[in-house]
Amino acid sequence: MTTRTLLNLTEFLPFRLSVLSNTISERIAAAYRRDFGLSVPQWRVMAVIGQNPGLTATQLAETTRMDKVAVSRAIAGLIDDGRLERRATPHDGRSSTLYLTRRGEEIYDEVAPLARQFEDELLSQLSASDQKALKRLLDLMAKAASPDQPLW
Amino acid sequence: MTTRTLLNLTEFLPFRLSVLSNTISERIAAAYRRDFGLSVPQWRVMAVIGQNPGLTATQLAETTRMDKVAVSRAIAGLIDDGRLERRATPHDGRSSTLYLTRRGEEIYDEVAPLARQFEDELLSQLSASDQKALKRLLDLMAKAASPDQPLW
DNA sequence: TCAGTTTTGTTGCAATTGAAACTATTTTCG
DNA sequence: CGAAAATAGTTTCAATTGCAACAAAACTGA
Numbered sequence: 001m002t003t004r005t006l007l008n009l010t011e012f013l014p015f016r017l018s019v020l021s022n023t024i025s026e027r028i029a030a031a032y033r034r035d036f037g038l039s040v041p042q043w044r045v046m047a048v049i050g051q052n053p054g055l056t057a058t059q060l061a062e063t064t065r066m067d068k069v070a071v072s073r074a075i076a077g078l079i080d081d082g083r084l085e086r087r088a089t090p091h092d093g094r095s096s097t098l099y100l101t102r103r104g105e106e107i108y109d110e111v112a113p114l115a116r117q118f119e120d121e122l123l124s125q126l127s128a129s130d131q132k133a134l135k136r137l138l139d140l141m142a143k144a145a146s147p148d149q150p151l152w
Numbered sequence: 153m154t155t156r157t158l159l160n161l162t163e164f165l166p167f168r169l170s171v172l173s174n175t176i177s178e179r180i181a182a183a184y185r186r187d188f189g190l191s192v193p194q195w196r197v198m199a200v201i202g203q204n205p206g207l208t209a210t211q212l213a214e215t216t217r218m219d220k221v222a223v224s225r226a227i228a229g230l231i232d233d234g235r236l237e238r239r240a241t242p243h244d245g246r247s248s249t250l251y252l253t254r255r256g257e258e259i260y261d262e263v264a265p266l267a268r269q270f271e272d273e274l275l276s277q278l279s280a281s282d283q284k285a286l287k288r289l290l291d292l293m294a295k296a297a298s299p300d301q302p303l304w
Numbered sequence: 305t306c307a308g309t310t311t312t313g314t315t316g317c318a319a320t321t322g323a324a325a326c327t328a329t330t331t332t333c334g
Numbered sequence: 335c336g337a338a339a340a341t342a343g344t345t346t347c348a349a350t351t352g353c354a355a356c357a358a359a360a361c362t363g364a
Contacts, residue, residue, distance in 0.1 A: 006202070006203075006260075006261070006264035006265060006268065007199055007202070007203070007264040007267055007268055008203060009196060009199040009200050009203070009215070009216065010215065012199070012267065012271060013176075013271050013274060013275065013286075014173075014176045014177060014180055014270070014271065014274075015196070016290050016294070017169070017172065017173040017176060017290070018173050018176075018177055019217050019294070020169065020173075020290060020293055020294050020297060021166075021169040021170050021172075021173035021174075022173075023294070023297045023298070024166045024169060024170075024297045025166060025170055027297070028166055044161060044167070047159055047161040047164070048161050050158070050159070051158075051159070051160060051161070063161070063162060064161065065171050108158075109158070112158035112159040113158060115159055115164065116158065116159055118166070119164060119165050119166065121296075122165060122166075122293065122296050122297060123165065125292060125293075125295065125296035126289070126292055126293075126296075130289060130292070133285050133289065134165075134289050134293075137278070137282060137285065137286050137289065138168050138169070138172060140277060140278055140282070141172055141274065141277075141278075141286075142168070142171070142172050142175070143277065144273075144274050144277035144278075145172060145175045145176045145179070145274060146175070
């Protein structure tokens with residue numbers, strides 16, 4: 001018998017998190033693409049600008065945790081589609097601040113409630129105390145996994 | 153004030169899960185690539201075959217939840233590197249069964265403990281009861297997110 | 305039996321992604 | 335001031351990914 005019992009992939013926490021996250025993300029992404037022609041990076045940019053108009057691309061990259069290239073391309077696509085607009089920043093000619101256009105706002109006002117509804121649907125499978133526990137545990141895990149923690 | 157408060161991305165569960173999962177996966181992937189020349193799909197294939205020698209590519213795709221193309225390419229790479237071998241299946245000329253080679257086993261015996269150690273390191277930030285809770289909640293969420301559940 | 309269908313795994317091609325190089329602007333400091 | 339370094343954002347190019355088409359083998363049922 002050469003079977004090794006050193007590790008069971010399907011029980012391995014990073015694997016389980018990855019499968020869960022991908023399952024959820026793919027379902028959301030399919031709906032956003034189908035109903036609004038939005039990619040996930042675009043949706044993230046819209047979500048953040050909808051709540052914080054006037055951020056720059058760099059600030060967006062920080063809050064969405066996305067690569068600056070991904071942010072740059074998401075912005076370009078949204079501007080192409082007339083959903084986002086740039087305005088010059090007063091004192092810095094390199095960057096610009098970002099705002100939803102009228103059309104962008106209309107879409108945001110449709111997408112955001114759907115996103116919340118999706119989240120509610122997921123969370124409704126959990127008891128109130130489990131929902132609290134989940135949020136707390138995600139915080140803890142995020143801290144434990146943070147790149148400035150020396151793992152290994 | 154045009155700020156919309158319909159949704160706060162950084163509190164949005166799918167977003168948080170995605171960031172957490174990506175942070176963990178990227179750190180593991182970097183270590184596997186650097187120390188063993190393994191991609192994540194390759195590591196997953198090795199992990200499953202290490203524990204279940206003799207599976208076929210289709211069975212691998214099912215247990216790893218990966219696309220069959222990804223599995224096919226991971227297998228091809230591992231065979232190229234002399235870490236995996238095919239053997240004919242008795243009654244089916246289309247598929248073959250998969251086994252770690254001697255070299256594959258050596259690598260598996262090194263990688264698997266490291267993976268466990270990484271997981272332990274993450275979980276060690278949580279109390280014993282929180283660890284239990286985390287696993288239970290992941291199970292619940294996975295069920296809630298499963299594609300045969302009608303969300304939306 | 306044997307034509308049509310299903311299953312297994314690979315390949316081709318197009319879209320997505322990421323790292324590095326690049327441009328333009330601003331900041332730093334001798 | 336002005337040269338060097340830093341910062342913001344874009345572009346280029348190569349690697350990764352995913353879907354559809356495909357070939358080979360196995361199964362189905364008239």
